[in-house]
Amino acid sequence: MIAGAPPILEAVGISLRFGGVAALREVSFAVQTGEVFSIIGPNGAGKTSMVNCISGRYRPSEGSIWFEGRDITRPPANRRPAIGIGRTFQNLALFSHMTVLDNIMVGRHHLLRRGFLSGMAYWIGGAQRDEIAHRGEVEEIIDFLDIQHVRKAPAGTLPYGLRKRVELARAVAVKPKLLLLDEPMAGMNLEEKEDMARCILDLNEEWGMTVLMIEHDMGVVMDISQRVLVLDFGRKLAEGPPEVVLTDPQVRRAYLGGASDGAPAGELATAP
Amino acid sequence: MSVMTPAGDYRESYHADMCIFPTRNSRWAMLVGLALCCAAPLVLDRYALSLMINIGMLGIAALGLNILVGFTGQISIGHAAFFGFGAFASAGFADLGVPVLLAMPLAALATTAVGLVFGLPAARLKGLYLVIATLAAQFILEDFFARAQWFSGGVAGRVTDAPNLFGVALDTDARYFYVVLLWVVLSFCAVANLVRTRDGRALIAVRDHYLSAEMMGVDLAYYRTLSFGIASFFAGLGGALYAHYLRFVSVEAFTILFSIQFLAMVIIGGLGSVMGSLLGTCFMVLLPEVVQAVADALQGGAIDRALKLGSSIAFLREMTIGAAIILFLVFEPEGLARRWRLIKAYWKLYPYSY
Numbered sequence: 001m002i003a004g005a006p007p008i009l010e011a012v013g014i015s016l017r018f019g020g021v022a023a024l025r026e027v028s029f030a031v032q033t034g035e036v037f038s039i040i041g042p043n044g045a046g047k048t049s050m051v052n053c054i055s056g057r058y059r060p061s062e063g064s065i066w067f068e069g070r071d072i073t074r075p076p077a078n079r080r081p082a083i084g085i086g087r088t089f090q091n092l093a094l095f096s097h098m099t100v101l102d103n104i105m106v107g108r109h110h111l112l113r114r115g116f117l118s119g120m121a122y123w124i125g126g127a128q129r130d131e132i133a134h135r136g137e138v139e140e141i142i143d144f145l146d147i148q149h150v151r152k153a154p155a156g157t158l159p160y161g162l163r164k165r166v167e168l169a170r171a172v173a174v175k176p177k178l179l180l181l182d183e184p185m186a187g188m189n190l191e192e193k194e195d196m197a198r199c200i201l202d203l204n205e206e207w208g209m210t211v212l213m214i215e216h217d218m219g220v221v222m223d224i225s226q227r228v229l230v231l232d233f234g235r236k237l238a239e240g241p242p243e244v245v246l247t248d249p250q251v252r253r254a255y256l257g258g259a260s261d262g263a264p265a266g267e268l269a270t271a272p
Numbered sequence: 273m274s275v276m277t278p279a280g281d282y283r284e285s286y287h288a289d290m291c292i293f294p295t296r297n298s299r300w301a302m303l304v305g306l307a308l309c310c311a312a313p314l315v316l317d318r319y320a321l322s323l324m325i326n327i328g329m330l331g332i333a334a335l336g337l338n339i340l341v342g343f344t345g346q347i348s349i350g351h352a353a354f355f356g357f358g359a360f361a362s363a364g365f366a367d368l369g370v371p372v373l374l375a376m377p378l379a380a381l382a383t384t385a386v387g388l389v390f391g392l393p394a395a396r397l398k399g400l401y402l403v404i405a406t407l408a409a410q411f412i413l414e415d416f417f418a419r420a421q422w423f424s425g426g427v428a429g430r431v432t433d434a435p436n437l438f439g440v441a442l443d444t445d446a447r448y449f450y451v452v453l454l455w456v457v458l459s460f461c462a463v464a465n466l467v468r469t470r471d472g473r474a475l476i477a478v479r480d481h482y483l484s485a486e487m488m489g490v491d492l493a494y495y496r497t498l499s500f501g502i503a504s505f506f507a508g509l510g511g512a513l514y515a516h517y518l519r520f521v522s523v524e525a526f527t528i529l530f531s532i533q534f535l536a537m538v539i540i541g542g543l544g545s546v547m548g549s550l551l552g553t554c555f556m557v558l559l560p561e562v563v564q565a566v567a568d569a570l571q572g573g574a575i576d577r578a579l580k581l582g583s584s585i586a587f588l589r590e591m592t593i594g595a596a597i598i599l600f601l602v603f604e605p606e607g608l609a610r611r612w613r614l615i616k617a618y619w620k621l622y623p624y625s626y
């Protein structure tokens with residue numbers, strides 16, 4: 001990271017309340033351009049809520065979110081792709097009756113310019129040319145994630161691990177500058193996790209995407225992220241490089257004390 | 273599986289892979305089907321032809337409803353009212369001196385405008401609230417037809433003209449058939465194209481998972497409203513074709529029962545299937561004919577005497593339609609379109625089907 005370069009994403013004093021429940025309390029942090037940044041914390045800590053605020057799903061009760069120096073607190077979720085943000089969901093959120101290919105093509109929505117009239121007149125309005133051009137790029141993403149063999153299968157019929165990949169492919173198709181991943185490796189076996197970690201690193205290093213991810217597996221977090229944010233009961237406990245943050249006494253207490261969710265208390269203890 | 277293609281049938285380009293009819297056989301089948309349709313007026317009798325015209329007119333409207341219900345996942349129980357609006361509007365334009373062939377698409381556009389007026393608030397509603405809102409549309413429009421004599425001709429109804437092409441009156445079934453066929457081909461091509469391009473995918477995305485659709489940049493309100501607009505367009509177009517075919521339009525035709533029949537067409541045909549809209553319409557148009565034929569065949573027999581078929585035939589028809597909907601929902605929720613795909617897959621691989 002270049003010191004002094006403006007962050008790609010900055011959250012300033014984010015609070016989020018649901019009735020009496022405070023999901024987030026005055027959380028501030030910044031993600032630098034080009035890094036892999038992880039949010040960790042026990043279940044219910046507010047990680048997903050934070051990602052939802054960034055992606056426009058929730059409007060924070062207080063605070064503001066800045067992307068490349070621009071206030072994006074208010075624009076709705078459907079403006080995010082054009083702004084440069086793509087995301088995946090913790091619970092699979094594919095279009096289950098559409099083919100894998102069509103799912104990923106939906107990611108191109110904001111890049112395809114022709115509306116329904118051109119679409120209906122496919123052959124004469126230029127829609128065909130557009131579709132073919134984008135199909136080429138989408139095929140690159142399909143090759144990258146190694147899902148060629150299920151291209152034409154309805155997404156809802158795929159096994160879990162493949163669906164996670166398709167969801168990542170769809171988010172990548174948005175061509176985001178910032179990719180938000182909510183537990184991309186949850187429920188995966190070791191081998192699948194390694195593949196996914198490899199993909200995320202490639203996206204970061206070769207495709208030039210800044211990655212903000214929520215992850216429970218502390219080994220993965222240590223391996224691939226430059227910096228982490230630790231949340232606990234909606235509050236920020238720490239922010240910084242993983243090896244520094246994990247020695248923080250407050251962080252250790254949060255994990256070792258109330259690790260009720262299978263969060264990686266053990267893994268944390270053995271982490272280098 | 274519908275994704276299977278015969279070995280050796282490789283796609284050389286994305287272009288070839290993105291065709292509506294991806295295999296050579298399916299393209300040939302389509303062309304042969306079209307040619308047969310073109311020849312239909314030469315061989316079919318007037319009665320069979322009128323059934324086909326009905327299937328065409330209603331099929332276009334059913335296609336519109338399928339975009340709303342099948343593709344976007346909304347619902348409407350006011351479709352017949354929009355169909356009626358298109359019928360009256362086309363009659364009205366024609367009376368103002370617009371050539372009938374032009375009045376029909378104009379009426380469809382006018383119906384689109386009305387559909388958007390109802391669609392704008394409806395786009396923000398879901399589930400039961402949406403049902404009620406479209407029910408309101410049905411009754412408001414019906415009431416409007418009843419009151420606005422200038423528009424609907426009141427109780428007397430409205431007499432309409434047959435279309436005219438370069439001085440030739442298209443006033444026989446054989447001639448009118450081609451008008452309907454043209455619009456059927458145009459409409460079904462347009463929608464088949466729509467669903468394989470950006471906005472069509474967006475509509476389906478809204479149905480399947482609206483939260484992630486939004487995250488992909490899809491404006492939910494816009495697309496829900498758009499689907500109302502497109503559905504109304506095709507309802508209006510179907511209605512306009514209907515008006516100039518029967519040459520008479522009157523208020524009683526466009527009731528909620530008719531709306532429910534449209535729903536039956538898309539459910540039986542297959543929600544979210546372009547071809548299914550046509551198949552479901554065939555089914556709904558031909559079913560009463562079959563019931564009638566069976567009743568005729570049984571005439572005078574023991575069953576006839578027991579059920580009084582002669583006097584309760586209308587009632588029996590409604591019952592069979594109801595039973596058909598229930599049976600399809602239970603046993604073939606994907607509708608006739610699924611059967612159609614299975615048959616196609618069979619022929620694609622014929623004679624090595626297993």
Ligand SMILES: Nc1ncnc2c1ncn2[C@@H]1O[C@H](COP(=O)(O)OP(=O)(O)O)[C@@H](O)[C@H]1O
Nearest residue numbers: 018021023041042043044045046047048049050
């Ligand atoms: N839509 C919502 N309505 C009410 N409460 C919510 C909602 N979303 C999240 N919460 C609450 O906010 C807290 C944080 O949840 P979440 O962000 O999902 O945690 P995490 O992703 O860290 O497991 C939880 O107490 C949860 O119950």
Ligand SMILES: [Mg+2]
Nearest residue numbers: 047048049090
């Ligand atoms: Mg979560």
